[in-house]
Amino acid sequence: MSQPPGLNLTLSRQGNQGYTIKVGSAALPEIKIDIAALTPEQRAGEHFGGRLLLSAVLACFTNTLAHDLTQAGVNFSTLGAQARMVKDKDSSLRTHYSHVELAVTVDADPAQAEAFERVRQGLLGGSLVTYSLESGIEFTYEIERGTPRPFDQAPADPAQPAAPPAAPAPVVKYRGGEGPLFLLNTAREESLVRLRLLGGDEERNLLLVSDGVYLAREGMVERLKELGAAKVFAEAAALAERGITPAPGVEPVSMDRMASLLLEEADRVTAL
Amino acid sequence: MAKTLTMVLTSGSQENDDARFAVGLAEAALDRGHRVNLFLYGNGCNLANQEVAFPGPLGIRPSLQAHMDSQRLAARIATLAKRGAKITTCHTTEYGRGTEGLPYLPGVARGDVGHSFTDFLVGTDVLICLGR
Numbered sequence: 001m002s003q004p005p006g007l008n009l010t011l012s013r014q015g016n017q018g019y020t021i022k023v024g025s026a027a028l029p030e031i032k033i034d035i036a037a038l039t040p041e042q043r044a045g046e047h048f049g050g051r052l053l054l055s056a057v058l059a060c061f062t063n064t065l066a067h068d069l070t071q072a073g074v075n076f077s078t079l080g081a082q083a084r085m086v087k088d089k090d091s092s093l094r095t096h097y098s099h100v101e102l103a104v105t106v107d108a109d110p111a112q113a114e115a116f117e118r119v120r121q122g123l124l125g126g127s128l129v130t131y132s133l134e135s136g137i138e139f140t141y142e143i144e145r146g147t148p149r150p151f152d153q154a155p156a157d158p159a160q161p162a163a164p165p166a167a168p169a170p171v172v173k174y175r176g177g178e179g180p181l182f183l184l185n186t187a188r189e190e191s192l193v194r195l196r197l198l199g200g201d202e203e204r205n206l207l208l209v210s211d212g213v214y215l216a217r218e219g220m221v222e223r224l225k226e227l228g229a230a231k232v233f234a235e236a237a238a239l240a241e242r243g244i245t246p247a248p249g250v251e252p253v254s255m256d257r258m259a260s261l262l263l264e265e266a267d268r269v270t271a272l
Numbered sequence: 273m274a275k276t277l278t279m280v281l282t283s284g285s286q287e288n289d290d291a292r293f294a295v296g297l298a299e300a301a302l303d304r305g306h307r308v309n310l311f312l313y314g315n316g317c318n319l320a321n322q323e324v325a326f327p328g329p330l331g332i333r334p335s336l337q338a339h340m341d342s343q344r345l346a347a348r349i350a351t352l353a354k355r356g357a358k359i360t361t362c363h364t365t366e367y368g369r370g371t372e373g374l375p376y377l378p379g380v381a382r383g384d385v386g387h388s389f390t391d392f393l394v395g396t397d398v399l400i401c402l403g404r
Binding site (some may be wrong): 185 | 275297395
């Protein structure tokens with residue numbers, strides 16, 4: 001029985017010194033990786049498998065786009081693309097690449113905008129490689145007409161890859177109830193009315209930001225407690241800018257802690 | 273686990289504190305490894321455009337100029353986009369303000385409620401609408 005059409009690559013590795021991938025491509029016969037030439041820090045930041053995966057995504061998608069534009073008679077001279085991939089944990093708590101954002105800009109002739117749009121719409125369904133990966137990785141495609149610009153996010157020096165984002169500090173659930181976290185950016189009375197209406201009988205916690213920190217003053221906090229507020233946080237910078245000393249029971253928080261509260265600690269968030 | 277924060281911003285940088293807060297929270301969320309979408313709606317669309325230097329005498333005191341400059345957010349918004357935040361406008365609100373077609377900051381894209389904002393919502397974990 002004949003094999004279905006496909007690709008066949010081989011790899012040979014020399015201990016921890018390096019390895020060679022026989023690509024079999026006329027343009028790129030092989031890829032040689034010299035692990036021994038890397039410092040321990042460089043090895044830790046290589047993520048080479050992920051980089052090769054994104055290289056495949058970029059190559060396939062842009063080749064398909066260039067081919068389709070040419071077939072459609074759309075003139076262009078330069079094309080720029082950027083791919084960004086992020087990791088996540090799945091339901092089995094296994095880390096996997098979960099999302100790829102692919103952005104492409106082509107200096108297509110403005111006079112051929114209609115034909116460009118037809119090609120663009122077609123490519124939003126992915127290319128062979130990206131469509132094949134979509135069952136496991138979510139893709140976001142952006143295809144724009146315009147002058148390709150240098151993507152500043154890419155590391156300037158390939159020998160010094162950009163450091164991955166620092167891992168968030170461990171989440172510490174705030175105390176004071178399991179109800180929603182309400183975000184207030186004003187001190188207006190109608191916000192408090194909405195707080196009472198939306199909060200229902202649940203315990204609720206408050207994050208006061210911007211002008212909302214006027215509610216952190218002595219006296220006002222008692223009103224918030226009457227409205228069922230279990231825990232009250234207030235933006236430290238906004239307190240300082242307004243010269244407000246928060247009442248006892250109000251916890252001043254930094255922007256970093258607010259990101260943690262809103263994205264990691266609170267089960268539900270409502271902006272009033 | 274990385275989450276996606278979407279913020280709808282309806283104010284410019286000089287009207288109130290919302291724009292400063294939105295940009296600061298976006299920076300902090302990215303620092304913590306999360307994803308950020310920023311939808312510039314209503315007067316928020318004024319944050320989308322490149323700044324234009326005024327060549328003539330400003331006619332304001334240096335202290336006032338310093339105060340106004342401290343509230344400008346163009347450079348921080350462009351940096352957010354460089355760091356991977358998705359930032360789009362509502363082009364209808366731009367049209368209403370006569371700014372549609374002005375050059376965008378790098379990384380800011382023309383958008384609308386029906387498509388780009390809806391795309392944001394589909395992948396959003398936390399949505400915050402900052403309005404007054």
